[in-house]
Amino acid sequence: MVAYLMEGYNVSISRACRVVKLPKSMYYYKNVRDDSETIDKLLELSERHPTEGQDLYYSRIRQQGLLWNYKRVRRVCLLLGMNKRRKVRRRVPARVKVPLIVPEQAGDTWSMDFMCDVLMNKRRFRTLNIIDDYNREAIAVEAAYTIPAVRVTQILERTIHEQGKPNCIRVDNGPEFNSKEFKDWCESRGITVQFTQPGKPMQNGYIERFNRTFRENILDAYLFEDINQVQVLADEWMEDYNYSRPHEALGGITPDLYKRLNCGDTRNSGEFPTSPQFQQQ
Template sequence: MIDALNHFATKHIRNGFKKLYLRIRNAGYDWNHKRVYRVYKSLGLNMRPKTKHCLPERVQTPLQELECINDVWSMDFMSDTLWYGKRYRLLNIIDEYNREFLDVEIDTSLPAHRVIRALERVCEYRGYPNTIRVDNGPEFISTQLELWCNKHNITLDFIRPGKPIENARVERFNGSFRRELLNCYVFGSLSEVREKVKEWKYDYNHHRPHEALENLSPIKYLQKHNQDKKLSA
């Protein structure tokens, strides 16, 4: 019985007791399941059940009127497929003050260290934000991102689970991004996606009018704001 259990457990690592016992029965052994289970447990083969991560309580932070760039950034993931069915992900980063599309990371997998790499790339020319608003995705609640933010005195503002409206600005951006770009093209490779996104990013930041920005583009709105500040000073 021990040999049979070890044989099937080694060959089928992710099978629990029920499937292992059925494999033993199908192999021609007629041992009682209670007896097999006792031996199964004594060998330490019982699998640990997966537990859900307990998130700390998230406090609702209402969207406030912002005074300058780098006050609050938002980032969020999107996903889409290439023409032959392979899925890929996009990490969008925007500045909530002027809705500027700061950067995007595109690949089939985007773990926490890729999120940090994208942020560092933006911070090199933009400076560090005071706050980054995110949802509770595994990449955002990772220890790596938390340590990086603590190092640079950045507050991670987590929205409440199941409340995407609390990250409304980047959700609104994602909607435009999907309607105007992802839904309009069939991409054959990630390089094609990156090329089209680069073109769309430039147009969005420099030319596309935005109703929330007095029908100006993000860059023109920022220029107007800076000019008004100089005149008022």
């Protein structure tokens, strides 16, 4: 408008600014803000983690040592249209009077559950998901067309060899977990089996929350040609989930760092600062 008045009516900058009630300093102001680096980083994160929202992007950015503030990240996310859409209708979970108790040490209690999906050729497959309740660490995600009780015990045998033996495993009332093979195997190894009540999925809330994240990031995010693709992507995702992805329930740090900090091993802990966004909560 100022330029129009100057050219059309041959007036000075000062007079044109007075007419439109614009401070003269604002006419000369040039925006020096450069968001190109922030845009590049957010585009990179959205490509690798398309189901995550701006809060998790911000936490990942802080963990990488970039000191952009939350308002800047949020502004650029909105500019790029990255504000995560939320479903309007949500199923209300069954209420549990007694909340889940967080174990006092790592490896004390594991939670375990199955998930189902289909390949591109419509063939169904399952995954057996196992997490440590202490720090929500993904212990195992095993993909196969069928996972009977014997296969469950084989997976647990291998996992225990790598991770150590838990004192308790929390499961639902599925036929594989109610089978004689599974119960006998747990008894022979001194592992207590804690069954949830029928129709009370939130009594196994830790694994249910993990399952939702796994479905959003893997099962609902990709089309699979074969079972090997499922396993490869699940393994890659577990690596990120345990060592890079900040968890709100853990104060904005990773499961690996949470275990190291609380079990006395603080090696490299300075590389992954707690996100201020989560510290405020």
